[in-house]
Amino acid sequence: MQREKILPISIEEEMRDSYLDYSMSVIVSRALPDVRDGLKPVHRRVLYGMHELGLQAGKPYKKSARVVGEVLGKYHPHGDSAVYDSLVRMVQDFSLRYPLIDGQGNFGSVDGDSPAAMRYTEVRMKAIAGEMLKDLDKETVDFSLNFDDSLEEPTVLPAAIPNLLVNGASGIAVGMATNIPPHNMREVVSGLIALIENPEIEIGDLMKHVTAPDFPTGGIIYGYEGVRQAYLTGRGKVVIRARAVVEVTQKNGRESIIVTELPYQVNKVRLIEKIVELVHDKKVEGIADIRDESDREGMRLVIELKRDAVAKVVLNNLYKHTPMQDTFGVIMLALVDGVPRVLNLKEMMQYYIRHRNEIVLRRTQYDLNAAEKRAHILEGLKICLDNLDEVISTIRQSPDTPAAQSRLMDRFGLTEAQSKAILEMRLQRLTGMERQKIDDEYRETLALIEELKSILESPAKQMEIIKAELLKVSDVYGDERRTELRPQEGDFSIEDMIAQEDVVITITHEGFIKRFPVSGYRRQHRGGRGVAGAQAKNEDFIEHMFIASTHNYILFFTTAGRCYWLKVYEIPEAGRAARGRSLANIMELPPGEKIRTYINVRNFDDPHFIIMATAKGIVKKTSLEEYSHPRRTGINAITIDEGDELIEARLTDGDHQIILAKSSGYAVRFPESEVRSMGRTAMGVKGITLDEDERCISMVTTKRNDTSLLAVTDNGYGKRSKVEDYRMTKRGARGVITIKAHEKIGNLVGLLDVNDEDDLIIITTNGIVIRQHVSDIRVLGRNTSGVRLIRLDAGDRISATARVPKSDDDSATEPLGDEGQIDLEF
Numbered sequence: 159m160q161r162e163k164i165l166p167i168s169i170e171e172e173m174r175d176s177y178l179d180y181s182m183s184v185i186v187s188r189a190l191p192d193v194r195d196g197l198k199p200v201h202r203r204v205l206y207g208m209h210e211l212g213l214q215a216g217k218p219y220k221k222s223a224r225v226v227g228e229v230l231g232k233y234h235p236h237g238d239s240a241v242y243d244s245l246v247r248m249v250q251d252f253s254l255r256y257p258l259i260d261g262q263g264n265f266g267s268v269d270g271d272s273p274a275a276m277r278y279t280e281v282r283m284k285a286i287a288g289e290m291l292k293d294l295d296k297e298t299v300d301f302s303l304n305f306d307d308s309l310e311e312p313t314v315l316p317a318a319i320p321n322l323l324v325n326g327a328s329g330i331a332v333g334m335a336t337n338i339p340p341h342n343m344r345e346v347v348s349g350l351i352a353l354i355e356n357p358e359i360e361i362g363d364l365m366k367h368v369t370a371p372d373f374p375t376g377g378i379i380y381g382y383e384g385v386r387q388a389y390l391t392g393r394g395k396v397v398i399r400a401r402a403v404v405e406v407t408q409k410n411g412r413e414s415i416i417v418t419e420l421p422y423q424v425n426k427v428r429l430i431e432k433i434v435e436l437v438h439d440k441k442v443e444g445i446a447d448i449r450d451e452s453d454r455e456g457m458r459l460v461i462e463l464k465r466d467a468v469a470k471v472v473l474n475n476l477y478k479h480t481p482m483q484d485t486f487g488v489i490m491l492a493l494v495d496g497v498p499r500v501l502n503l504k505e506m507m508q509y510y511i512r513h514r515n516e517i518v519l520r521r522t523q524y525d526l527n528a529a530e531k532r533a534h535i536l537e538g539l540k541i542c543l544d545n546l547d548e549v550i551s552t553i554r555q556s557p558d559t560p561a562a563q564s565r566l567m568d569r570f571g572l573t574e575a576q577s578k579a580i581l582e583m584r585l586q587r588l589t590g591m592e593r594q595k596i597d598d599e600y601r602e603t604l605a606l607i608e609e610l611k612s613i614l615e616s617p618a619k620q621m622e623i624i625k626a627e628l629l630k631v632s633d634v635y636g637d638e639r640r641t642e643l644r645p646q647e648g649d650f651s652i653e654d655m656i657a658q659e660d661v662v663i664t665i666t667h668e669g670f671i672k673r674f675p676v677s678g679y680r681r682q683h684r685g686g687r688g689v690a691g692a693q694a695k696n697e698d699f700i701e702h703m704f705i706a707s708t709h710n711y712i713l714f715f716t717t718a719g720r721c722y723w724l725k726v727y728e729i730p731e732a733g734r735a736a737r738g739r740s741l742a743n744i745m746e747l748p749p750g751e752k753i754r755t756y757i758n759v760r761n762f763d764d765p766h767f768i769i770m771a772t773a774k775g776i777v778k779k780t781s782l783e784e785y786s787h788p789r790r791t792g793i794n795a796i797t798i799d800e801g802d803e804l805i806e807a808r809l810t811d812g813d814h815q816i817i818l819a820k821s822s823g824y825a826v827r828f829p830e831s832e833v834r835s836m837g838r839t840a841m842g843v844k845g846i847t848l849d850e851d852e853r854c855i856s857m858v859t860t861k862r863n864d865t866s867l868l869a870v871t872d873n874g875y876g877k878r879s880k881v882e883d884y885r886m887t888k889r890g891a892r893g894v895i896t897i898k899a900h901e902k903i904g905n906l907v908g909l910l911d912v913n914d915e916d917d918l919i920i921i922t923t924n925g926i927v928i929r930q931h932v933s934d935i936r937v938l939g940r941n942t943s944g945v946r947l948i949r950l951d952a953g954d955r956i957s958a959t960a961r962v963p964k965s966d967d968d969s970a971t972e973p974l975g976d977e978g979q980i981d982l983e984f
Contacts, residue, residue, distance in 0.1 A: 181332035189331035193492040194513035196322025203233040219280035255340035258287040289318040336491035339371035344636035376419035388488035392500040400482040417459035421484035526610040536600040538576025672738025717803040719796040723788035762786035771857040778842030806857040817858040819909040823899035856909040873904035877944030
């Protein structure tokens with residue numbers, strides 16, 4: 159017995175070679191589409207199997223199991239689920255922009271429902287699938303042996319439609335993936351024709367024809383940069399939004415968000431579950447109910463809002479936190495001559511045109527061969543008819559068919575094919591009319607041969623044929639775009655529909671925000687008790703109040719030194735007793751991070767600066783332009799030391815005076831020029847010197863020497879002093895007395911620059927709001943204790959103050975009530 163020979167092999171080499179073989183098999187034979195017909199092998203085999211079964215459009219349906227068995231047994235030796243899943247996808251009108259298979263039965267839904275078993279469903283090809291297989295019998299493509307070498311299958315389909323672009327493709331191979339979005343048939347055909355007419359056309363000009371992907375589920379492509387990058391480089395990110403409108407319910411007058419289209423491949427049921435989860439976790443507020451009213455007519459998802467909800471804010475939160483806004487990562491990877499390549503838009507179109515050119519050449523050559531063969535036969539028949547009596551005599555004198563064929567060939571110089579055609583000719587062809595038909599057919603065949611030869615010799619004619627066939631396909635199967643493209647917000651923005659007015663913005667200690675018209679607060683005289691503004695809940699209280707126009711931007715600065723961006727009209731409007739909406743639902747605030755201060759900004763191109771101050775007396779100046787593009791998650795405004803926090807941020811023009819106040823009642827004044835401009839991430843420089851038990855509590859920036867500074871203590875006392883009473887020093891000084899702080903009047907909590915035309919709004923920790931004339935507070939020297947501004951209940955303290963400019967509709971002062979109090983009108 160002969161012993162086996164054992165060869166030692168390095169395990170590294172074996173693993174490398176085996177894995178390479180496996181990966182190439184996955185890449186070429188399973189996961190990636192061919193650039194020519196846009197199909198993976200399994201899809202190509204399904205269509206070819208249905209073609210072989212005679213399941214063309216208009217023919218009777220057959221069970222899906224019959225098709226799956228045909229494909230498995232003859233061409234695709236893998237699992238039946240792989241074949242059936244591929245077949246199902248070619249049926250679904252929400253998966254393919256132009257479905258290739260006509261299904262009967264349950265093939266799944268956009269809700270994520272699974273299709274019925276293949277023994278229940280039935281299929282046949284759609285007419286458009288016939289275009290994929292058109293001219294397959296004319297030797298237009300190469301065939302290869304199947305897995306057991308018993309049959310042949312096409313290596314590619316003729317593909318009279320640009321399937322890779324119009325239907326897209328997705329797949330994960332080994333070390334690479336493809337994700338090609340679907341497109342509109344008319345746009346793709348228009349682009350192909352433009353490329354045929356001008357092979358040197360730039361991709362930017364092609365994009366005038368192929369504007370953007372066109373998804374079967376519609377939706378809105380939000381922004382164009384990702385599309386442009388995908389077409390230029392083959393990679394990009396396309397942002398898709400659900401189509402949603404706001405409607406007012408007639409029954410209860412509430413607003414509802416109606417969703418009629420979802421981003422591509424978003425599961426509607428999972429979307430609803432996600433929204434319910436966010437509402438339950440209070441990450442999205444303002445939603446009262448959600449209903450799925452979808453039917454055969456189309457999708458309709460109703461999100462009913464609460465009465466005080468701002469529809470745009472809720473919708474933006476849904477876009478932010480749910481798949482109502484999704485990103486389609488474009489990777490235009492396909493097999494080119496069996497090699498995977500990332501292609502841009504023009505290259506993908508070029509390879510398709512090259513494929514169709516080859517199909518036209520091979521089809522024309524096939525037709526030419528057939529025409530020449532037929533002309534050859536017709537020439538023999540003409541010879542027969544011209545010598546009919548002699549031909550008949552020759553045949554009658556021959557003992558058998560082979561002898562007759564041989565004598566005809568020798569006598570008239572015919573070929574074997576011609577002599578055979580003469581012997582098989584029926585006697586009816588000898589009539590005069592039939593003889594004329596042969597002459598006509600011969601002339602027509604010669605003309606066809608000339609035409610086919612001219613096509614083979616003329617690339618221009620070949621391109622004209624491709625163009626004509628593409629236009630025909632576009633006319634028959636093309637339709638309007640379903641996905642809307644919004645490269646920008648549009649010709650008008652939402653603020654064009656919002657009245658420009660001043661509003662009061664309030665923010666509570668726990669981060670609840672609301673807006674209210676500034677004219678809603680009427681003045682009271684000094685010493686009034688005020689009325690309830692926002693009700694304090696769970697010991698919450700109003701911490702910030704400021705005035706802004708509805709068209710302004712608000713830059714919010716947090717204690718941690720981060721900046722967030724918001725439009726004023728996006729802040730929800732609420733009634734007198736409402737706390738408002740949580741800032742966490744409007745902006746992405748990290749846990750434990752609180753809004754500390756704000757800046758009103760109309761636009762960012764002014765040559766202004768932002769001055770910031772921290773509790774440890776650090777000041778920093780940065781150009782406003784550096785804050786023009788904040789992200790949803792915020793940007794760094796200043797680097798904060800551990801144990802420190804941001805207390806104030808102000809807008810300046812570079813020529814202001816800066817006044818910093820300490821809790822002990824001291825303040826320092828120095829010119830802004832003492833602080834140089836720094837980048838956003840810088841830490842800043844010392845603005846005021848503090849003792850261990852002191853902290854910087856306020857910063858004022860002013861350009862007026864005739865203005866006054868209003869100091870307010872937490873026990874309800876205040877005092878106005880002239881700015882010029884504070885001597886100008888260098889930054890970093892200890893400061894001078896601004897108010898005598900002691901146990902009765904409390905610690906300094908705020909320092910404001912005011913004049914006689916201003917009003918003062920004071921907010922307490924119990925939620926009491928009072929508005930009074932600044933002119934009612936007399937100007938005193940710095941080294942005094944001030945006067946009482948508000949009578950506080952036991953345990954109540956002042957939490958925030960705000961200066962309100964005079965308003966035209968607030969010229970009248972209301973008479974005092976029994977206790978110096980009047981109602982605020984809302």
